[in-house]
Amino acid sequence: MAAQLGGQPIIILKEGTERIRGREARSNNIIAAKAVAAAIRTTLGPKGMDKMLVGGGDITITNDGVTILREMDIEHPAAKMLVEVAKTQDDEVGDGTTTAAVLTGELLVRAEELLEQDVHPTVIVAGYRIAAEKAVEFLGDITYTITENDTAALLNIAKTAMTGKGAEGLKEKLAGIVVEAIRSIVDEEDGKKSVDIDNIKIEKKVGRSVEGSELIRGIVLDKNKAHHQMQDRVTDAKIALITRPIEFSKMELDAEIKISTPGELAHYLDQEEQIVRDIVNRIETAGANVVLCQLGIDDIAQHFLAKAGILAIERVEKKDIERVARATGANLITSVDDFEASDIGSAGLVELRGHGEDKMLYIKECSNPRAVSILIRGGTEHVLDSTERALEDALRAVGVAIEDETLVSGAGSPEIELALRLNEYASTLKGREQLAVIKFAQALEVIPKTLAENAGLDPIDMLVELRSQHEKGKKDGGLNVFTGEVEDMWENGVIEPLRVKIQAINSATEAAIMILRIDDVLAATGGMEHGGECGPGGCGMGGMGGMPPGMMM
Structure with missing residues (x-):
């Protein structure tokens, strides 16, 4: 130019x-x-x-x-x-x-x-x-104008949002799941209601039909137990949510340990094992019988947790840890050296369902869950994805309706x-x-x-x-x-x-x-x-x- x-x-x-x-x-x-x-x-x-x-x-x-x-x-x-x-x-x-x-x-x-x-x-x-x-x-x-208690109107909003999408055939059932899920997570401050959709976890699983989809008043995680000897079912669960790895703390400084005899090596390994044993003892003493860890769990720690009858799950995503905290009333534990029984959450039942490696962890029967899960079933991945998109639209629409209380x-x-x-x-x-x-x-x-x-x-x-x-x-x-x-x-x-x-x-x-x-x-x-x-x-x-x-x- x-x-x-x-x-x-x-x-x-x-x-x-x-x-x-x-x-x-x-x-x-x-x-x-x-x-x-x-x-x-x-x-x-x-x-x-x-x-x-x-x-x-x-x-x-x-x-x-x-x-x-x-x-x-x-x-x-x-x-x-x-x-x-x-x-x-x-x-x-x-x-x-x-x-x-x-x-x-x-x-x-x-x-x-x-x-x-x-x-x-x-x-x-x-x-x-x-x-x-x-x-x-x-x-x-x-x-x-409507209120949170206008069930018929909320169901109609959910069904309207899902109309024409992949979940059309079962929108009656899915609308019920949507409304109940949203009601469970409504927060109120200064008379104003707010809905955070992130507090609803949507988990997809291929198998059965969409009709098998369900709302869990708690959290579902696509995770298996950390150790094969751990139990699959825990009733009256006391849940500890740990954001640090459960392991012997590695030295962060550029240090060097000199071991000159087999006896010194055995002593060093014994000390390492004792530190891990003490961590597990603190968890057990606090009353926890279920542990969800955001990071990894050391093999020795897995062994001691299994011996103590504690069901442990490792490498749980941060967002899922936070949802479990809202659902069970637990506090996030950032240090295994300093936490109390008051940090432990509770649920009526924690169990693993499924076969072989295809297991899922269910945290259910929470007394007043502030986070819930929707498990979507479907014959193929395409069906699951289509149903998920329809549910997300319906969840947001119902959430907005409860926040604003105005419809057209x-x-x-x-x-x-x-x-x-x-x-x-x-x-x-x-x-x-x-x-x-x-x-x-x-x-x-x-x-x-x-x-x-x-x-x-x-x-x-x-x-x-x-x-x-x-x-x-x-x-x-x-x-x-x-x-x-x-x-x-x-x-x-x-x-x-x-x-x-x-x-x-x-x-x-x-x-x-x-x-x-x-x-x-x-x-x-x-x-x-x-x-x-x-x-x-x-x-x-x-x-x-x-x-x-x-x-x-």
Whole structure:
């Protein structure tokens, strides 16, 4: 890139740098983002289709938006923004990832229509911000309030979050597991409830059907005992959680021990053995009959622990140790030289189940567990992974509902209601922002429209019927994709946490605005990334994850 000053060229960027400006740059970015949104649009809703993602010898079959976007090898920088939108949605609320990405794409489609009419991008940006703010405000008028004790509503939230995913067939049972698990880990401080999903351990085991999945009011670990002579079952368990290795402490200084006779060697080994024996004695004296160690357990220590009738498990992950602490009331022991009986946790039963090396440790019958486990069963790894993704979405959705205690109906009903209200609001605006607000309202209708398309229904007929019902005041009217009718979704139990919708609208708006504000793309030699090129077809479309030219996924 060069500029002229008095006939003398001035080099600003190194030779070979590609630059695309103005309308062309904006158009390229919009095309890339639209391509990503189109890729996952067919997965939306109860009748959405699945994607098979193949790479590095691994196969993933899913219709979870964030999983698809994470696995796709997307290189175009504008397209990556949609991936970030889905990730943020997943991190914040767990569900609605596909909705957020599809809405971002549609906002850009509508913005493109205004750009072609020579509406300036800053006007569109201003209108979109106004519309998003008003949409969130209008959402407050169509919410319902629940409490942690509204079991029916919480079950419906879990089932809605799992609808269309791999666990569809057994969502009734899994929803019950989800609600009970979340209720077990709710914390309350200053009257405000909080839910940390990390306190729920999901363990997967191939074998039997998904119907064999269960909630354990305690912790399940895919671990075996440290020594074969240790018992497999301990009732009235007293559990010590040790974060240090159980072994003779090696000298940390650069010291040298000189042993000149066999007797001195025997004495040294006896001392080492006595130190380990003393450690085990302290554990036994404190009353522990189960030991979980974050690091290793010395062979001699294993022997003495087995002789003392103590079941020991070594190399337990830190996060699992912390979950066991919450479940059993134990304190983490950082030094085996200084701990008391009060640091010991309790559980009604600790047992190893399974055959041979395929054993799992169950810590059950905890009196008031603040951490629990869900054991997922399934015939194949693909089934297990699909069920896990569905459960994680449901767990987050129910957790958010308990924290916020506010819900909205699903199945496209909030989007249609917001579209109608935004159109009414747009008529009160005088500037060109009115056009952007109208386009924002039209973009919201992509959700019910896509639900209809994915169910094989006529999207235009469905949108007309939905608008008609909402204009009559039926604010919970949504699309039943199984009957093809517009029905009251609150009565049907198709409900979602309010935060899912707010997050989707805000994230999609911010991403669309960011892309619209770009009017200059500078690419170093070789294109955007990994050798992609900026040509007439636009920068970085070669970065759409190795897809064939001209194929919009």
